[in-house]
Amino acid sequence: MSASSLGLSMRDTHGVAILAEQVRAGNVRAASRLITLLENHPKDRAVVGLLDDTSREATVIGVTGYPGAGKSTVVDRLVGFYRRNGLKVGVLAVDISSPVSGGALLGDRIRMQEHALDREVYIRSMATRGHHGGLAQATGDAALVLKAAGYEAILIETIGVGQNEIDIVNLAHTVVAVVAPGLGDEVQAMKAGLLEVAHIVVVNKGDLPGTDHTLRDLREWCPKVLRTVATTGEGIPELAEAIAGHQRSRGVRHVENARDR
Amino acid sequence: MAVASKPLRVLVGKVGLDGHDRGVKLIARALRDAGMEVIYTGLHQTPEQVVSAAIQEDVDAIGLSILSGAHNTLFRRVLELLKEQDAEDIALFGGGIIPDEDALTLTAAGVKALFGPGAPMEDIVKFVQGLKPQG
Numbered sequence: 176m177s178a179s180s181l182g183l184s185m186r187d188t189h190g191v192a193i194l195a196e197q198v199r200a201g202n203v204r205a206a207s208r209l210i211t212l213l214e215n216h217p218k219d220r221a222v223v224g225l226l227d228d229t230s231r232e233a234t235v236i237g238v239t240g241y242p243g244a245g246k247s248t249v250v251d252r253l254v255g256f257y258r259r260n261g262l263k264v265g266v267l268a269v270d271i272s273s274p275v276s277g278g279a280l281l282g283d284r285i286r287m288q289e290h291a292l293d294r295e296v297y298i299r300s301m302a303t304r305g306h307h308g309g310l311a312q313a314t315g316d317a318a319l320v321l322k323a324a325g326y327e328a329i330l331i332e333t334i335g336v337g338q339n340e341i342d343i344v345n346l347a348h349t350v351v352a353v354v355a356p357g358l359g360d361e362v363q364a365m366k367a368g369l370l371e372v373a374h375i376v377v378v379n380k381g382d383l384p385g386t387d388h389t390l391r392d393l394r395e396w397c398p399k400v401l402r403t404v405a406t407t408g409e410g411i412p413e414l415a416e417a418i419a420g421h422q423r424s425r426g427v428r429h430v431e432n433a434r435d436r
Numbered sequence: 437m438a439v440a441s442k443p444l445r446v447l448v449g450k451v452g453l454d455g456h457d458r459g460v461k462l463i464a465r466a467l468r469d470a471g472m473e474v475i476y477t478g479l480h481q482t483p484e485q486v487v488s489a490a491i492q493e494d495v496d497a498i499g500l501s502i503l504s505g506a507h508n509t510l511f512r513r514v515l516e517l518l519k520e521q522d523a524e525d526i527a528l529f530g531g532g533i534i535p536d537e538d539a540l541t542l543t544a545a546g547v548k549a550l551f552g553p554g555a556p557m558e559d560i561v562k563f564v565q566g567l568k569p570q571g
Contacts, residue, residue, distance in 0.1 A: 207494035215442045278468035285478040291485040
């Protein structure tokens, strides 16, 4: 892409419109740059209107759950699954900004290396920048950018630290909560929070002792509970099928509609 | 909360075969503590992976640690790929055991700064802080 978009300001409406056009043509650098602009100017969202394209559809899947449960690995495996089905896949991986320095260490890509050179996979790390609710303020807009750029499956990984991660419910068509077996207290806490909003619960690391107990426990609370071993890929096709089933049951929905509901 | 509205975004990782990541992790943490968003990509990255990730993450800078001795080839390859992708605005800096002679030719080729094993963390942070964030 041309270097003219370097240092582009949101006030330059002509420049931003050109950038949006490049996004719609599938230009990766333009999509990256536009996400940065939306992150840096969250109140200046007029460009989002230029991205609207009803001919494009994207499935938006949220993946949440406590740190260490294996969210990134589950996301990595789902990326592989959707790629084998020929879909272009976008990933938005959200991590928390330090409340002290404002900086952030974003390491979710480490578990997604397999797709690093796949041109049909786009992975973007986002920091919360003080926003509460489990996502960054611009995550919804970033999903719209990816949809406009032609990504058909968009996976959003939340920060996964608390019970207040409700943003993802408004953004994703389907929310998957990932838990690991043996996290007794954390599962108790999740019952009052995340598990209420998750459409599908995954007990990952399902080769560890305590898996059956955790599965039994959760099945009393949640409609759909699955076992996966994301490191080997076990249970991932079943998870993808459960996601598809959930979306069939609710009808296909556009990203922007999901935002508004 | 001390969040800059335009924090610098920096990709930090290791290319090549050596597995010594203690230094690069310390640098990642120091840059985070200085208020930057640090995308840590881990070990054994290829130049192609680094440049592809840098573009997707829209970073302002790439910091690579190379202790394997293959710095001449690897840094040059990253510069070449950045040029191919029209992404030369992304600043490349690095660290490792790099002889002065090589450091001179690499900086002449476009590497913005190189830091040896004894370099104070402060210098590295200051260097990155001196770069301008995009958009």
